[in-house]
Amino acid sequence: MTEELKKALDEVCSMKEPSVEKILRKYGFGYEADKVKELVTTYEKDYPEKVDPENTEVEMKFRNFYRCPYCSTEWEDVWDSTCEDDCPACGKRHISPYKSEDI
Secondary structure, eight states, X not given: XXXXXXXXXXXXXXXXXXXXXXXXXXXXXXXXXXHHHHHHHHHHHHXXXXXXXXXXXXXXXXXXXXXXXXXXOEEEEEESSOOOBOOTTTOOOOBOOSXXXXX
């Protein structure tokens, strides 16, 4: 396993809710979700020192505010980053938040 892959898996494993697997399943990427789950499970088994179930660190959360440029629908969602989202009304993908708040 390359060092770059280990770093990427550290980040993937640190995402508690929503996990990468759940995000992929939410958008219909079941095969990819299965592969991510398999990779994470193997990583956690091979590198248990990297996985700390007793970790009580406060995770950053952001309330992201979105406005679809195609249909003008506005919505908000809570994520652990200021990430793009898909419009719940028209389905257009990769809408960036116009505002984010730390929560």
